[in-house]
Amino acid sequence: MTRRAVHVGGVMIGGGAPVTVQSMTNTDTRDVDATVAQINRLHAAGCEIVRVAVPDQQAAAALPEIKQRISIPLVADIHFSHRLALAAIAAGVDKLRLNPGNITDPDKIGAVVEAAKAAGIPIRVGANSGSLAPEFRGPHGEATAEGMVQSALREVRILEEHDFRDIVISLKATDVPMTLTAYHMIVHEVDYPLHVGITEAGTPWEGAIRSAVGLGILLDEGIGDTMRVSLTGDPVEEVRVAYAILRALGLRTRGITYRVCPTCGRTEIDLLKVATAVQAALVDVSAPITVAMMGCVVNGVGEASEADVGLVGGAHVGTIYVRGEIAQRNVPEDHLADAMITAVRALAAEVGDD
Numbered sequence: 430m431t432r433r434a435v436h437v438g439g440v441m442i443g444g445g446a447p448v449t450v451q452s453m454t455n456t457d458t459r460d461v462d463a464t465v466a467q468i469n470r471l472h473a474a475g476c477e478i479v480r481v482a483v484p485d486q487q488a489a490a491a492l493p494e495i496k497q498r499i500s501i502p503l504v505a506d507i508h509f510s511h512r513l514a515l516a517a518i519a520a521g522v523d524k525l526r527l528n529p530g531n532i533t534d535p536d537k538i539g540a541v542v543e544a545a546k547a548a549g550i551p552i553r554v555g556a557n558s559g560s561l562a563p564e565f566r567g568p569h570g571e572a573t574a575e576g577m578v579q580s581a582l583r584e585v586r587i588l589e590e591h592d593f594r595d596i597v598i599s600l601k602a603t604d605v606p607m608t609l610t611a612y613h614m615i616v617h618e619v620d621y622p623l624h625v626g627i628t629e630a631g632t633p634w635e636g637a638i639r640s641a642v643g644l645g646i647l648l649d650e651g652i653g654d655t656m657r658v659s660l661t662g663d664p665v666e667e668v669r670v671a672y673a674i675l676r677a678l679g680l681r682t683r684g685i686t687y688r689v690c691p692t693c694g695r696t697e698i699d700l701l702k703v704a705t706a707v708q709a710a711l712v713d714v715s716a717p718i719t720v721a722m723m724g725c726v727v728n729g730v731g732e733a734s735e736a737d738v739g740l741v742g743g744a745h746v747g748t749i750y751v752r753g754e755i756a757q758r759n760v761p762e763d764h765l766a767d768a769m770i771t772a773v774r775a776l777a778a779e780v781g782d783d
């Protein structure tokens with residue numbers, strides 16, 4: 430079913446729009462300079478919607494200045510306090526992440542919903558396996574997919590009782606199969622757009638793999654209108670991993686897609702060193718291009734000539750291809766990374782941004 434369209438600032442979620450990439454700052458929101466700097470780094474990496482935690486009134490008081498100094502939609506993450514939600518709305522945020530289930534007074538929920546409606550901003554509700562209320566847990570107190578869905582639907586119904594429909598739903602568990610089951614269940618229940626993610630996925634290596642498995646399956650099934658990869662550490666990595674997942678599925682094209690051979694007994698250049706240097710130098714490139722780096726001619730010529738920019742290694746030298754044509758022959762190994770970086774940047778400038 431086509432999901433309902435929800436607008437977060439100038440970004441549409443659902444309604445057939447491309448899957449959008451979100452992240453969340455890990456700075457102290459009260460520190461405006463640090464938070465703005467991180468948001469602007471996230472924006473440069475391709476983040477399209479950013480969320481900040483609003484744990485107290487001081488954090489809420491920082492929101493207007495943060496909002497003024499960034500140029501992607503801002504989401505306020507609020508728990509327990511309707512006052513903070515009202516302050517965030519008054520500060521001009523573009524969306525709320527709220528748990529109506531932990532603001533128990535119906536009048537207070539009503540005030541927040543009416544204020545969001547008046548401001549024209551959506552609310553994301555949903556369940557997180559770590560904070561599921563006891564009544565939605567299994568017999569041994571465990572989180573279950575059914576419980577997560579029921580918890581999310583209760584929150585949706587609370588908003589609907591106020592005739593509020595600008596809703597985005599998330600169902601995040603640390604357990605990948607549980608997350609998949611929960612989204613498979615809710616997708617048939619409601620037509621609100623779905624925010625997908627694996628919560629507390631972990632440090633970058635493990636978290637990227639778990640997110641790629643879980644989100645890759647859902648997105649390939651057409652489930653997920655906006656996504657966040659949750660990783661411990663610099664949130665810019667979340668954005669890079671999100672785009673890698675989306676590029677692998679052919680859902681978005683932003684940034685460089687790399688094809689690098691695993692190397693073998695035929696390799697006569699230090700391909701890992703060259704590829705690592707090239708990738709590190711080009712993290713900011715947003716042009717949708719492919720770059721192949723191959724150890725030898727066996728598979729190298731085909732891959733390199735089909736990529737936008739390609740490298741084929743030889744005996745401590747390399748040949749560089751640009752759009753299928755040989756651009757430079759016999760580049761010494763020590764200059765290969767620089768030559769590739771220059772060639773990719775030149776092509777990226779020609780192609781332009783995604």
Ligand code: SF4
Nearest residue numbers: 690692693724725727
């Ligand atoms: S491209 Fe060449 S060096 Fe790379 S794995 Fe294949 S045969 Fe080995």
